[in-house]
Every structure is written in C-alpha cells, then in structure tokens.
Amino acid sequence: MSKLNPEFIVEFGTDEEFNPNACINCGTCSGLCPIGLDALPRKLCRYIVLGLEDKLIEEKESYFQCLLCKLCVENCPTQVNISSNVRTARNYINRKIYKI
Numbered sequence: 001m002s003k004l005n006p007e008f009i010v011e012f013g014t015d016e017e018f019n020p021n022a023c024i025n026c027g028t029c030s031g032l033c034p035i036g037l038d039a040l041p042r043k044l045c046r047y048i049v050l051g052l053e054d055k056l057i058e059e060k061e062s063y064f065q066c067l068l069c070k071l072c073v074e075n076c077p078t079q080v081n082i083s084s085n086v087r088t089a090r091n092y093i094n095r096k097i098y099k100i
C-alpha cells in the first residue's frame, strides 16, 4: 500500500513553470503521446499533488522514456507544463534514487 508524503510537493523541487494542480484529468495528453506513454502525464500530476512519492518512484523508468516533444503540452486545455513537470521528476529521481 502506498504511503502519503505530505511534504512531497515541497521536496520535489519546483520552478515557476511547475503546475500539476492545473490538471483536470481529461486524458488528452495520454491519447496524443506518440510513444504511448499511456497515463504518464496525468499520473505524474496526481502523484505530485496527492503526495504519492512511492508510486512515482515505482514508475520511475517511465519519466526517462518521455521524448519531451511537448505534443501533450500544446494540446492541454489547461496549459499544464507537462514536459517541464517530467524534467522536474527526472531531477527528483536522479537526486533521490540515483544520488547524482
């Protein structure tokens, strides 16, 4: 069972483009992703907002598969900066798991 970490969003490290709270879970990003990353953008937003650090780490390889092509970003109805959030997730995983 996943454990909630209420400090996760703070530990995650954010910048001015970081806005997972704007996601309305519409699924547009998942439907458009050219490499079929399924629910990656949506799940990333939910994990961050809900403090589900365990789940994000469990699926850590997905965040390194993203091409950062921004197709999802360009079509997101609420202007979630998905590729920027993915980059932030990579930085977090590198720091937390790989210690680099």
Ligand code: SF4
Residues within 6 Å of the ligand: 022, 023, 024, 025, 026, 027, 028, 029, 030, 041, 042, 045, 072, 075, 076, 077, 078, 079, 080, 082
């Ligand atoms: S397209 Fe935007 S609002 Fe819709 S699920 Fe993806 S990130 Fe969320």
Ligand code: SF4
Residues within 6 Å of the ligand: 029, 032, 033, 034, 035, 037, 040, 041, 065, 066, 067, 068, 069, 070, 071, 072, 073, 082, 083
């Ligand atoms: S930026 Fe990443 S998640 Fe978004 S459409 Fe491109 S490959 Fe998929």
